Amino acid sequence: MSVRIVTYNLLLPILAEQPGNYVVSRPEYLKTEYRWKLIRSQLEQEIHSYKNTIICLQEVSNTLLSTLQAFFHQMNYKLFESLYNNQGNDYRGVALAVPANLPLIYKNAVTIGEHLRLTIQSFDATFNSSLWWKTVKYSIMKTFKDQSVNPWEKAMSLKNVLICVGVMVHGRPLFVGTYHMPCLFRDPSIMIIHASAAKDLMFQIANGHPFVLAGDFNMQPIDSAYRAITRRGNVEDRVLPKVGNRGVTYRFNKQQVLRSAYREKNKAEPNYTNFATTRHESSSFCGTLDYIFFTGNLTVHDVLPLPSHPTGKSYPDRTHPSDHLMLAATLQLV
Template sequence: MNYKFYHSLYGNRYNDYMGVGIALPASMQLISTDFISIGDCLRSTMEPHEKQTGFFAWCHDLCEFILARCKKPTIDPWNVAICRNNTLICLQVIIDDKPLYIGTYHMPCLYSIPDTMIIHSSMVKDLMFQMAAGHPFILAGDFNFKPNEIPYRVITEKSYLNHVRLPNSNQYEVSYRPNGEQILKSAYCEKNGTEPNYTNFASTSQTPNFCATLDYIFFAGNLHVNKVLDLPDHPTGESYPDETHPSDHLMIAASFQLL
């Protein structure tokens, strides 16, 4: 079967020009392609705080300057979020005369700044719902969060953000408001009742013997999960990749019926 490959290499030399891509059968009817920088999309919803003037503003700035010298500087997760180049790819195709949207995304690996991952997760989810406009869609990728962590719950549990709000910004006025009523389902969780035991196994100096589920096939709308690819319960060997595993990530797969 012939395929066409739609990709975005948003990385640089430091990370081997990291990117994402979708291989689409050449025979499949393609309607549209979208490549969206999540950082740029977030930036469009943000304005720098208005600079105050006058004596009281001068006193405030002086106090802030003194405090900044005495305490560890804080990181604004929104500023980090808009500086990331990670790109969402979304293709609209026609299958059996029905529209379907297919997306992929690679979440920034920012475990030290989890709020930024929450912001990106919410925006990617909302953008897929916006572009699909009521039609079914699939969103797959390496999301770099575990099933029990907040970013996963933000996009899979209705109204979760009513209890865990997006962080504030100390530099910007943010107009983006997430839609907590629109949520995603996971193909593996829907079919098996739980996520896989792991999809990533790698041992490095910073994270020795790291083994966790980070990869997902999310979906929404009139789709039924027919089956998912069976995955092992436990890794073999000392670390992936190795002779039998070409990546530190396992391949995940699912087949759907478009209702």
């Protein structure tokens, strides 16, 4: 009994085609029509080559949504999507595609920031008053201007959504979630908050059953947010300030951690999963940001081989339709 988990950041068309954004990529390779043909081919390869292929997608856009819906309908898949960003980002969101023949037992989309706000005990009746809400709104508005604002306020204001489904595989339940972490690597406290909250929420949803959490986490293996997901007791409390006037922190579960499919199989994470040269960076970025995490009675049978180093000066290019690589792993239910 096995499942194939695929995760892929598709790169927003609005970013790829923005003039001068990918400064060294050839314009013809940035066109949505060209990129979609390559993306479709890669997804078809995974669907046709493996049974029970479940696909996690990030940077799903309003521009490509109808194309994705038609493609997965043709593949006899169910597509669940959540577009949560604003019009300027083409409503960037996430999606999860599941073979129609796998019985569905659960599906949900949770805004992690809202989940944090609702579950912090210090935000009870007193803090839920109208006065409190006005204070929070004011604090959130100031967050982007005043770096001294408590990062919990910013973490709660973010709209990133975790999509999770539960399916039956040969009569056994498996939960799969996908998430696109905020790209706030210069503020590790917010990254720790969102990484830990997404991980803990998946444990709650799965309720003792095996699960997979895959996506673009915008963190590298050396980062504290990665340790918060994969190592017991590594939520770095000294990085996290207290929440609210009562000085109470969110209670992360430091004992429930996840394993990485690529690290389990290859003894190390990929050398890189993202390679890009944009006008916003002084040099090319090449690093590992995408992961397939899992826990429970699962073993890694194989992973999609990834290159050890990039070719060319930047992705997208002739053979890479996104600035991210597609990751995939076959997991056995034991």
